[in-house]
Amino acid sequence: MVGGFRWAAMFPDEVWEHVFSFLPADADRNAAALVCRAWYRLERRSRWRVFVGNCYAVEPAAAVRRFPEVRAAAIKGKPHFADFNLVPSDWGGGAEAWVEAMAEGWPHLEELRLKRMVVSDDCLELIARCFKNFKVLSLVSCEGFSTAGLAAIAANCRYLRELDLHENEVEDNCLHWMSHFPESCTSLVTLNIACLEGEVNVSVLERLIGRCPNLKTLRLNHSVPLERLVGLLHRAPQLVDLGTGKYAAQHHPELFSRLESAIAGCKNLKGLSGFWEAGPTFLPAIYSVCEGLTSLNLSYATIQGPELIKLISRCKNLQRLWVMDLIEDEGLIAVAASCKLLQELRVFPSDPYGAAQPISLTEHGLVAISAGCPMLHSVLYFCRQMTNAALLTVAKNCPNFTCFRLCIMEPHTPDYITRQPLDAGFSAIVESCKHLRRLSLSGLLTDLVFKSIGASANRLEMLSVAFAGDGDAGLHYILSGCKNLRKLEIRDCPFGDKPLLDNAAKLETMRSLWMSSCSVTLGACRQLARKMPLLNVEVINERKRGLPLELQPDNCPVEKLYIYRTVAGPRSDTPSCVWILR
Amino acid sequence: MSTTETGNSSTTESAVSGLDYEETQLTLAASGASRSELERKRGFSEGVDLSLETKDFLSGSSDEAPISGAGEPSAAKAQVVGWPPVRSFRRNVLKSCTYVKVAVDGTPYLRKVDLEAHAGYQQLLTALEEMFSCFTARNYPNERLVDPVNGTEYVPTYEDKDGDWMLIGDVPWKVRSSSNFTGNIKGFGSHVEAINKEELEGAISTIHGKHHSTENNLDVCRFMQTASLMKSSEAVDLAPRTPTGCITAR
Numbered sequence: 001m002v003g004g005f006r007w008a009a010m011f012p013d014e015v016w017e018h019v020f021s022f023l024p025a026d027a028d029r030n031a032a033a034l035v036c037r038a039w040y041r042l043e044r045r046s047r048w049r050v051f052v053g054n055c056y057a058v059e060p061a062a063a064v065r066r067f068p069e070v071r072a073a074a075i076k077g078k079p080h081f082a083d084f085n086l087v088p089s090d091w092g093g094g095a096e097a098w099v100e101a102m103a104e105g106w107p108h109l110e111e112l113r114l115k116r117m118v119v120s121d122d123c124l125e126l127i128a129r130c131f132k133n134f135k136v137l138s139l140v141s142c143e144g145f146s147t148a149g150l151a152a153i154a155a156n157c158r159y160l161r162e163l164d165l166h167e168n169e170v171e172d173n174c175l176h177w178m179s180h181f182p183e184s185c186t187s188l189v190t191l192n193i194a195c196l197e198g199e200v201n202v203s204v205l206e207r208l209i210g211r212c213p214n215l216k217t218l219r220l221n222h223s224v225p226l227e228r229l230v231g232l233l234h235r236a237p238q239l240v241d242l243g244t245g246k247y248a249a250q251h252h253p254e255l256f257s258r259l260e261s262a263i264a265g266c267k268n269l270k271g272l273s274g275f276w277e278a279g280p281t282f283l284p285a286i287y288s289v290c291e292g293l294t295s296l297n298l299s300y301a302t303i304q305g306p307e308l309i310k311l312i313s314r315c316k317n318l319q320r321l322w323v324m325d326l327i328e329d330e331g332l333i334a335v336a337a338s339c340k341l342l343q344e345l346r347v348f349p350s351d352p353y354g355a356a357q358p359i360s361l362t363e364h365g366l367v368a369i370s371a372g373c374p375m376l377h378s379v380l381y382f383c384r385q386m387t388n389a390a391l392l393t394v395a396k397n398c399p400n401f402t403c404f405r406l407c408i409m410e411p412h413t414p415d416y417i418t419r420q421p422l423d424a425g426f427s428a429i430v431e432s433c434k435h436l437r438r439l440s441l442s443g444l445l446t447d448l449v450f451k452s453i454g455a456s457a458n459r460l461e462m463l464s465v466a467f468a469g470d471g472d473a474g475l476h477y478i479l480s481g482c483k484n485l486r487k488l489e490i491r492d493c494p495f496g497d498k499p500l501l502d503n504a505a506k507l508e509t510m511r512s513l514w515m516s517s518c519s520v521t522l523g524a525c526r527q528l529a530r531k532m533p534l535l536n537v538e539v540i541n542e543r544k545r546g547l548p549l550e551l552q553p554d555n556c557p558v559e560k561l562y563i564y565r566t567v568a569g570p571r572s573d574t575p576s577c578v579w580i581l582r
Numbered sequence: 583m584s585t586t587e588t589g590n591s592s593t594t595e596s597a598v599s600g601l602d603y604e605e606t607q608l609t610l611a612a613s614g615a616s617r618s619e620l621e622r623k624r625g626f627s628e629g630v631d632l633s634l635e636t637k638d639f640l641s642g643s644s645d646e647a648p649i650s651g652a653g654e655p656s657a658a659k660a661q662v663v664g665w666p667p668v669r670s671f672r673r674n675v676l677k678s679c680t681y682v683k684v685a686v687d688g689t690p691y692l693r694k695v696d697l698e699a700h701a702g703y704q705q706l707l708t709a710l711e712e713m714f715s716c717f718t719a720r721n722y723p724n725e726r727l728v729d730p731v732n733g734t735e736y737v738p739t740y741e742d743k744d745g746d747w748m749l750i751g752d753v754p755w756k757v758r759s760s761s762n763f764t765g766n767i768k769g770f771g772s773h774v775e776a777i778n779k780e781e782l783e784g785a786i787s788t789i790h791g792k793h794h795s796t797e798n799n800l801d802v803c804r805f806m807q808t809a810s811l812m813k814s815s816e817a818v819d820l821a822p823r824t825p826t827g828c829i830t831a832r
Contacts, residue, residue: 081664083667083669083670084663084664084665084667084668084669084670085663085664085670086663086664141669141671167669167671169671195671276675299672300672300675348668348672349666349668350676351676352666352668352673352676353661382666382668407666407667409666411662411665464667466665466667491664492662
């Protein structure tokens with residue numbers, strides 16, 4: 001910028017900092033920081049929220065040094081496919097390096113959100129000890145810690161507002177960890193322990209929530225019996241979001257009416273989840289709050305269609321619905337008729353491995369929802385059959401999709417009526433939905449669908465591909481198009497070396513690329529690594545047989561490949577099954 | 583890896599030498615099927631060792647089926663790793679819903695069957711037949727729990743929350759159905775899907791008075807507090823907890 005320095009000096013620093021405080025979005029702040037050195041300096045001192053999408057993209061110490069005033073940090077570790085056991089368990093994503101650097105440089109840290117990282121009890125103890133003002137701990141899909149670590153958090157974080165544990169693997173070795181919350185702890189707003197496997201001392205929990213008047217979110221684990229839910233609700237009628245414990249008990253009219261009135265007493269309830277082992281008996285107890293619900297997660301409840309319909313038809317204001325495919329097409333038609341404000345739908349498979357009776361959840365359900373719910377913008381749908389015609393209809397009905405994830409459970413499934421690949425259907429989706437940010441493909445697909453995606457999906461940020469494509473052209477279309485692509489994950493596709501090497505520069509504009517069971521060779525990876533010093537090219541080889549990777553020939557096939565941009569160079573914590581090529 | 587050369591236990595040689603050609607012939611049937619066939623032809627002990635050899639030989643191609651006879655998917659197609667893309671958390675929760683206890687008259691302990699693992703009633707009944715065909719049968723690798731003094735066989739059991747005696751091994755180690763057990767039985771660390779020899783040894787040595795102080799076995803020790811090894815013969819005296827004369831699923 002011509003004369004950049006001069007006009008930046010027109011105002012004192014405080015004015016610019018005040019201006020920057022109106023830029024919450026990282027992208028905007030990053031852009032401002034690039035304008036001139038003065039702005040870089042000012043912006044870094046005023047940034048208090050940092051998001052690190054890949055924990056290995058930057059050295060923790062460097063991040064901490066650059067932004068000394070950070071109060072809230074969010075960090076992600078393992079690649080997304082780790083959720084499906086494709087990443088070796090010792091791959092990495094350890095949180096220690098970050099927690100140690102933050103303890104050193106951000107003593108005033110208040111919020112920490114970690115996703116897909118390995119968090120040890122030592123980390124939790126360090127957090128509990130070092131951050132005097134710590135308020136929010138959110139752990140999503142993490143592992144490596146136990147309830148002993150949680151005890152340390154409970155005992156030491158005097159101003160704790162949020163303890164949000166979402167789908168973590170937590171070792172249960174400290175049965176009374178919740179007793180470590182001191183009597184003086186009255187600040188809890190969110191307590192989510194749904195993923196804990198062990199018994200919970202409900203009396204301790206009752207006393208805890210009884211003294212936290214600001215508690216808005218309470219999500220219990222499946223060990224909390226239904227009878228005790230009544231007592232908990234009496235102590236927290238101000239709840240906005242409730243995750244029940246076990247939602248089954250011996251049928252007892254007295255329990256039913258007590259439960260019903262306890263739930264009705266929660267006048268602010270907007271979200272419900274949990275429902276472990278729920279059967280039809282106690283579902284009607286929530287009828288009184290259905291009208292006010294905006295979020296309903298029944299995806300762990302094996303309730304059949306008719307009961308689901310009775311329940312969901314009452315939820316006129318539902319915005320988010322997560323449910324099992326037991327709802328079937330009929331149920332989704334009822335949802336389409338009742339839930340006109342629906343924005344997000346997720347339908348999970350009750351039987352992913354196909355051993356039980358087939359469920360009547362087909363493309364018809366998806367079409368019905370797309371037709372009946374004008375505000376729908378996010379879909380995750382597991383099913384067993386699909387047609388291009390259905391997808392075309394969905395695309396026409398819902399041009400506002402931001403997230404479309406369709407999983408046809410059998411790989412390579414064609415349009416079951418025409419026996420054609422589903423290229424036309426998915427192409428219609430990307431061409432119609434101009435704001436699509438996330439897309440997951442499935443079914444029988446040729447390179448044609450990738451041509452459409454590359455050309456049309458201009459806002460696409462994340463793409464998941466499995467068992468699709470004919471050859472290199474497919475990957476080339478994606479990498480040479482999709483201007484805003486950040487994350488690409490591919491498994492079991494016949495994509496090889498050429499599109500990777502031809503589009504090497506693209507990889508530096510993305511956060512990461514995962515490829516497994518494709519046709520990439522070691523030679524191409526070596527070339528890529530040499531050509532692109534700002535990429536870590538990780539080759540993952542779990543078999544450990546034969547020669548070490550350094551001695552393998554160029555034509556050696558690469559089973560799993562993870563490439564990500566980084567300014568930190570090769571990481572130092574690679575396990576034996578991971579090689580970083582240079 | 584040749585079956586005749588593997589010398590893991592002294593019983594291997596005697597088992598192999600006593601067999602005719604057809605019985606040693608290795609097939610690529612689902613490991614569950616071949617194992618139970620072999621069991622019917624021979625007693626328990628030889629069946630275990632031979633099936634172990636069979637499994638080792640085939641292990642290059644087969645995936646890790648749980649060692650316990652129950653709960654194996656009878657679907658013919660192999661499962662692709664990580665497909666469909668359902669998170670392990672969700673998969674575990676789904677699995678834990680479909681186990682039921684099954685009792686048979688004459689068996690003092692119950693078996694747990696994963697309903698989801700069987701495609702229909704026919705398969706379920708077949709599996710139940712196999713499970714209860716000889717109630718001392720346990721397919722533990724190399725593990726025959728025999729009192730060296732009097733030769734009595736032991737089976738490892740435990741008493742669960744409802745007071746039922748259950749045979750160990752029906753439920754994969756990592757299943758999240760802690761409501762059915764007196765303690766947390768989740769295995770430590772990586773993907774343990776079945777009881778392996780080390781964990782079983784840890785459990786048994788606890789009963790014999792040795793305490794495993796390593797963290798890895800902490801859960802196993804707690805879990806085994808109410809467990810015992812039952813002599814197979816003595817076990818017959820225990821009254822079954824279900825009405826006699828029928829298979830009851832709970």
